[in-house]
Amino acid sequence: MSSVVDLLLPDGRLPVGGHAHSAGLEPALRAAMPPAQISRYLTARLHTVGRVEAATAVLARRAALSELTDLDQIHSAYAARTSSSALRAASVQLGRGISRLAQQLWPAEPCIAALAAMAAPYRPVAFGVVAAVAGLDDIRTARTALYDDLQTAACAAPKLIAVDPVEPVRWVLALADTVERIADLAVTVTGCADLPAPTAPQIEQWSLEHANRHRRIFHA
Known part of the structure; x- marks a missing residue:
């Protein structure tokens, strides 16, 4: 089943609300980032937001398979490394969507019950718990989390x-090696104190500005 889940979890059609998010791209473009810089934006996001989320998902996966009480600590550690309230709010929206889906698919799993007990689980925490139940290992969890954001x-x-639909496919393919390198880094995390904290001040600022806009296509 894990190979199927590798494909299913990052699918935009998965009913967890991902279709309402742009991974910060709409805020960036509305802030006048030139479309020609999108590939660089995606690279920067993978190295910052993506790396933190991938490592958090790996820790959550391990906790789901052993110490469920560690999920709250992982949740707090992720929040401490995500200074933008808008990014945290977007992560909660997605985390709740993943949690609802998991409760429907695996209602008898203790770690899913623990996830459901969290009022506002962040996306990578929920992602890691689902990865554990679905049989993904650490590297698959990190890789899938990164690809999902990308x-x-x-x-x-x-x-x-206005962009040729082929161009976004080209961006993703061009960053395949970057995804693998960051996934390799993510699985080296040993605990909450070891969780990486690379910052993306511009992405954070854009997210805060976007949260106050009344006319927008995506939540974040």
């Missing part, structure tokens, strides 16, 4: 700018 932005691009 394809979310790529799929949003044609809705935001």
